[in-house]
Every structure is written in structure tokens, then in C-alpha cells.
Amino acid sequence: MQETLLSSSTTKTVTTRAESVFGDLRQRIVEGLVPMGSKISEPELARYYDISRSTLRDALSRLEGCGLLERKANIGYRVVTLSTEKLLEIFRVRESLEGMACHLAAQNMSSEQIAELKLLLIEHEQHEALQQGEAYFQKEGDLDFHFKIVFGSGNQLLIRLLCEELYYLVRMYRYQFGMASPRAKKAFREHHNIIQAIEDKDGELAEILMRRHISASRLNVEKRMNTL
Amino acid sequence: MQETLLSSSTTKTVTTRAESVFGDLRQRIVEGLVPMGSKISEPELARYYDISRSTLRDALSRLEGCGLLERKANIGYRVVTLSTEKLLEIFRVRESLEGMACHLAAQNMSSEQIAELKLLLIEHEQHEALQQGEAYFQKEGDLDFHFKIVFGSGNQLLIRLLCEELYYLVRMYRYQFGMASPRAKKAFREHHNIIQAIEDKDGELAEILMRRHISASRLNVEKRMNTL
DNA sequence: TATTCATATATTGTCGACAATTTATCTTGA
DNA sequence: TCAAGATAAATTGTCGACAATATATGAATA
Numbered sequence: 001m002q003e004t005l006l007s008s009s010t011t012k013t014v015t016t017r018a019e020s021v022f023g024d025l026r027q028r029i030v031e032g033l034v035p036m037g038s039k040i041s042e043p044e045l046a047r048y049y050d051i052s053r054s055t056l057r058d059a060l061s062r063l064e065g066c067g068l069l070e071r072k073a074n075i076g077y078r079v080v081t082l083s084t085e086k087l088l089e090i091f092r093v094r095e096s097l098e099g100m101a102c103h104l105a106a107q108n109m110s111s112e113q114i115a116e117l118k119l120l121l122i123e124h125e126q127h128e129a130l131q132q133g134e135a136y137f138q139k140e141g142d143l144d145f146h147f148k149i150v151f152g153s154g155n156q157l158l159i160r161l162l163c164e165e166l167y168y169l170v171r172m173y174r175y176q177f178g179m180a181s182p183r184a185k186k187a188f189r190e191h192h193n194i195i196q197a198i199e200d201k202d203g204e205l206a207e208i209l210m211r212r213h214i215s216a217s218r219l220n221v222e223k224r225m226n227t228l
Numbered sequence: 229m230q231e232t233l234l235s236s237s238t239t240k241t242v243t244t245r246a247e248s249v250f251g252d253l254r255q256r257i258v259e260g261l262v263p264m265g266s267k268i269s270e271p272e273l274a275r276y277y278d279i280s281r282s283t284l285r286d287a288l289s290r291l292e293g294c295g296l297l298e299r300k301a302n303i304g305y306r307v308v309t310l311s312t313e314k315l316l317e318i319f320r321v322r323e324s325l326e327g328m329a330c331h332l333a334a335q336n337m338s339s340e341q342i343a344e345l346k347l348l349l350i351e352h353e354q355h356e357a358l359q360q361g362e363a364y365f366q367k368e369g370d371l372d373f374h375f376k377i378v379f380g381s382g383n384q385l386l387i388r389l390l391c392e393e394l395y396y397l398v399r400m401y402r403y404q405f406g407m408a409s410p411r412a413k414k415a416f417r418e419h420h421n422i423i424q425a426i427e428d429k430d431g432e433l434a435e436i437l438m439r440r441h442i443s444a445s446r447l448n449v450e451k452r453m454n455t456l
Numbered sequence: 457t458a459t460t461c462a463t464a465t466a467t468t469g470t471c472g473a474c475a476a477t478t479t480a481t482c483t484t485g486a
Numbered sequence: 487t488c489a490a491g492a493t494a495a496a497t498t499g500t501c502g503a504c505a506a507t508a509t510a511t512g513a514a515t516a
Contacts, residue, residue, distance in 0.1 A: 015301045015477095016499065042468070052501045053468090054282060061289040073243045074507055076468060089385040096328035100320055157317040161389065243507095244469065270498070280471045281498090302477055304498060 018058035021049050025059060029068045029079055030172045040069065040077035067169045080169075084225050087173055090166065091218035095211050097162055098146060102194065102210035105152035106203040113152050117195055120145055125188065143171070145191055149198075149210070183220060187213070246286035249277050253287060257296045257307055258400045268297065268305035295397045308397075312453050315401055318394065319446035323439050325390055326374060330422065330438035333380035334431040341380050345423055348372055353416065371399070373419055377426075377438070411448060415441070 025045075028034050046056045060077050063069040069077045109117075124141045150162045190213040197206035253273075256262050274284045288305050291297040297305045337345075352369040378390045418441040425434035 018499080019301065041466095043466085054502090055500055057286075057468095058289070058499085061286070065293045073247065074468060076508095086385070089383045092328055092332065092383055093325070093385050093389065096324040097321070100324035104320065155317050155320055157314070157321050161321065161393075165389075165393075246469080269496095271496085282472090283470055285498095286469085302498060304478095 017051055018055050018062075021051060021056065022059040022062045024049075026063060026066065026068060026168060029063070030168055030175055032172075032176045034079055036079050036172075036176065037081040038079050040079065042076065066165060068172065080172075082173060082176060084221065087177065087221060088218060090169060090173070091214060091221070093166065094162070094170075095214040095218070097158060097166075098150065098214060099207045099211040101150045101153040101155065101158050101162065102198070103153075103203040103207035104155055104158070105149045106198045106201055106206040108154045109152040109198060113148070114195070114199055117145070117148050117152070117198070120148060121188075121191055121195060124191075142187065143167075149194070152198075183216065186216075190216075244286075245279055246283050246290075249279060249284065250287040250290045252277075254291060254294065254296060254396060257291070258396055258403055260400075260404045262307055264307050264400075264404065265309040266307050268307065270304065294393060296400065308400075310401060310404060312449065315405065315449060316446060318397060318401070319442060319449070321394065322390070322398075323442045323446070325386060325394075326378065326442060327435045327439040329378045329381040329383065329386050329390065330426070331381075331431040331435035332383055332386070333377045334426045334429055334434040336382045337380040337426060341376070342423070342427055345373070345376050345380070345426070348376060349416075349419055349423060352419075370415065371395075377422070380426075411444065414444075418444070 025034070029036075034040075040060065042053050042056055042060075046053045049056065060069060060071075064071050064077070068080055070080055071077050120141070124145070127141060147163060147167075150159055153159070190209065194206060194209045194213065197209055253262070257264075262268075268288065270281050270284055270288075274281045277284065288297060288299075292299050292305070296308055298308055299305050348369070352373070355369060375391060375395075378387055381387070418437065422434060422437045422441065425437055
């Protein structure tokens with residue numbers, strides 16, 4: 001559903017230069033190729049992409065909307081600086097928003113959508129079985145799961161907030177803070193239970209389970225923070 | 229370092245033309261002076277404000293971030309079209325986000341902040357007593373109340389999402405859908421109970437009460453929608 | 457040496473113009 | 487009359503240049 005790295009060939013919705021640069025620069029920031037906290041030099045970046053500053057600034061303003069860049073008047077753009085505090089704030093927001101999304105998903109998801117969700121879970125199980133230690137796929141897979149539920153809510157505003165405005169920040173944290181989730185197995189069971197609640201059309205339970213699921217990740221980070 | 233006498237009176241935060249136009253146009257859109265759904269003619273608006281298109285587009289991109297404008301590649305900006313469905317979506321998001329904000333506020337608000345909140349409630353009570361029918365002040369006051377709690381959460385991300393990205397949309401609905409809240413008295417009691425829970429540092433209860441408070445407004449809209 | 461101030465450099469904000477695309481208008485044919 | 491296609495007009499996307507502001511450099515002074 002969302003724009004994966006590979007699907008650019010099929011859905012060629014990219015029409016303008018600014019959009020294209022937006023997508024590319026977004027990826028580079030998420031992966032840390034443009035270091036966090038670094039200042040954006042508009043002339044330099046414009047030369048890099050071989051575009052004018054106007055076009056670049058169009059792209060930069062979009063990146064600001066994703067929370068990847070911060071802007072100060074007369075000073076310019078700067079890549080956001082990640083911190084544990086900000087990560088915990090994101091968890092709080094995700095807990096509330098995805099909890100609501102899950103509640104609505106339980107009410108609105110079609111049986112086809114639920115079937116897809118189950119399929120995804122099975123895929124993840126196999127992936128996990130195949131490569132025990134490798135947490136990368138599990139992490140990306142985890143996002144897929146959360147995405148499908150958010151889309152399942154049918155609430156366009158929720159979808160925009162989570163999938164367009166917060167998604168890339170979350171991915172940036174996963175790339176650069178690289179939390180090698182030791183909760184893989186536990187998270188899997190939690191996903192399973194969430195699906196069950198959705199299938200039962202039990203919105204209240206689905207919301208509680210999703211909130212606990214995300215809250216557990218937050219507590220995990222908080223615990224690690226306190227031990228350091 | 230010479231601080232002119234004149235600059236001290238006005239908060240000289242407005243530095244750039246784009247920012248200034250952003251603020252003015254935002255207000256005009258919220259109030260409906262620029263009709264919802266209408267196409268933005270960049271050349272025309274640029275002439276109106278006597279600025280270049282580049283500067284205008286800077287302002288427009290910010291307005292897109294507020295959800296007041298929508299943009300399509302090669303077609304341009306258009307003022308968002310309000311609808312009851314979208315309003316209900318906003319209520320769902322506010323329910324979850326402000327619920328979380330209230331929870332955190334109960335944990336984090338200082339006694340001074342709580343005192344301010346109480347004072348605000350008293351002011352509203354007097355306003356309401358003075359002008360029974362006039363719902364305008366009550367409505368704006370309601371927003372003040374919700375704002376203070378969101379700020380009290382201390383969560384910068386929550387603050388940004390609610391106060392910068394959703395606030396103006398909410399105001400736009402109040403201006404143009406003009407819901408003459410018949411829940412004034414009830415809402416007042418609910419506000420009171422929320423403050424009490426915050427003062428008791430009972431985050432869970434505070435969250436539940438805030439969610440019910442917002443949910444009641446949503447149900448109110450849904451009820452009216454069904455009767456029409 | 458460290459600090460302050462003036463100067464120079466670089467960067468962002470703003471502008472007007474041209475190119476690419478969309479929308480409106482007009483012609484043509486059934 | 488209506489539909490479809492070609493042409494004209496208008497709008498958005500993109501560009502390079504200049505002005506206003508911020509940062510870096512260096513001289514002068516205590």
C-alpha cells in the first residue's frame with residue numbers, strides 16, 4: 001500500500017522534480033546518509049541534485065512536514081536531532097493514535113483485509129523462523145502490520161498523521177538507534193492477539209491490546225535508558 | 229546591540245514576508261473569507277498581497293501543513309472542503325490525542341499551571357452567566373481550556389500535532405459549521421471534573437473523562453447528522 | 457591574549473522570467 | 487447539436503539573479 005523502496009517502477013506517480021528530490025532526500029535522511037543535526041546548505045544540495053534552489057526549497061518544505069527537517073527564519077533548514085526523549089514522545093502519540101486506529105479497524109475492516117493481515121502475520125512467522133537473529137525484516141514487517149491496521153481504520157486523518165507525518169521519523173529512529181528488538185517473539189504473540197480482537201469485532205479490546213503493545217516498546221526504551 | 233524603543237512594544241517575531249502572509253491567509257481561510265473548496269490562483273493572490281509567487285508559495289506550503297490547503301501536482305492548491313465526515317474523523321483523532329495529553333497533564337502539570345486552569349474555568353463561568361445565549365465566547369474559551377491541557381502534557385509532539393496542525397482546522401469548522409453548542413452547561417461540568425482528576429494526579433481518570441468529553445461532542449454531531 | 461568592532465563572505469529571502477503542463481476556446485466533422 | 491481534436495490562453499513548475507540577513511574573518515584596543 002505504502003511506497004516501498006522497490007515499487008517505484010509500478011506506481012510512477014512521481015511527476016515533478018521537487019517530489020522526486022523529496023523522496024530521495026527523505027530516504028537519505030532516514031538512513032542517516034545526511035547526518036542528523038546537520039545544517040542543510042541549499043546551494044550545495046541544489047548543485048548535488050542539479051536543480052534550482054526554488055525546486056529544492058519545495059522539497060525541503062515537504063520534508064519539514066514529515067518532521068525530518070526543522071526550519072528557522074533567516075537561518076535555514078537543519079536535519080532533526082533524534083533523542084531518547086523525542087522517541088518516547090513518539091511512542092506516546094503512537095500509543096494513542098494507533099490505539100484508536102485499532103479500535104476503528106475492528107469496526108471497519110473487511111474480511112478480505114483481515115485475511116491479508118493474517119497472511120502478513122504468517123509471513124513474519126516464517127521470516128522469523130528462518131533468520132532468528134536478523135531483526136531487520138522483523139522490524140520492517142512490524143511496520144507493515146501497523147500500517148495495515150491504520151489503513152484498516154478507514155480514517156483518512158489518522159492515516160495521514162501516522163503514515164505520512166510520523167512514519168518516516170519512526171523509520172529514522174529504527175535505522176539510527178537500531179533497537180535490535182529482543183521482543184520479537186513476544187511482539188508476534190501480541191500481533192496475533194490483536195488480530196483476534198479485530199476479527200471478533202471487539203474494538204475496545206483491540207484498542208487496549210494495541211496500546212499495551214506499543215507501551216511495551218516504550219517501557220523497553222525507558223528501561224534501557226535508565227540502565228545507561 | 230542597540231534595542232530601539234519602538235521594537236520593544238510589538239513582539240517582533242514576524243520576520244519574513246512569507247510568514248506574515250501565511251498568518252493572514254490562514255485567518256482568512258478559517259473565517260471563510262476565502263471560500264472552502266475554492267482554487268488558489270497564485271498570480272492573483274500574489275498580486276493581492278503584492279508579493280512574488282515564490283514568497284506566496286512558501287506561505288501556501290505552510291498552509292498545506294495546517295491542513296487548510298490541498299495540493300495536486302501541476303494543478304495547484306485548493307482550499308480544503310469541509311464535511312461532516314471529516315469533522316467526525318477529527319473528533320476521533322482529538323479524542324485519542326487529547327485523551328493522552330490529559331493523561332500526561334495529570335502527571336506533569338505544575339500547581340501553578342493547574343491554578344491557571346482553574347482560573348480559566350471561573351472566567352468561563354462568569355462569561356456564560358453574563359451572556360447566556362452567546363455561544364461564541366464559550367467556544368473560544370473551550371479551545372483555551374483544551375490548549376492549556378495540551379501544553380500541560382509537556383509532550384512537544386502532541387503540542388505540535390494538536391496546536392499547530394489540527395487547531396486551525398477545528399477553528400475553521402467552528403466558524404463555518406457554527407455549531408451553537410447546546411452542551412455549554414454540560415461541557416462546563418465536564419471541564420470541572422477533568423481539572424479535578426488532574427489535580428488528583430489521576431491520569432487514567434483524566435484521560436477517560438477527556439475522551440468522554442470529546443466523544444460527547446462527536447455523538448452530538450452524529451445525532452444531528454442522522455436527523456437531517 | 458582576549459574582546460570588541462568593522463569588514464567581508466556566505467546564506468537565506470525575494471523577485472521576475474521562461475518552460476512545461478493544464479485548462480479554455482475554437483474549429484471541424486458526424 | 488454534439489463530440490472530438492487542434493489551437494490559444496492561463497497556470498504551475500523551474501530557473502537564475504539580486505537584496506536582506508546571518509556568519510566568518512580580521513583589525514584594533516584594553
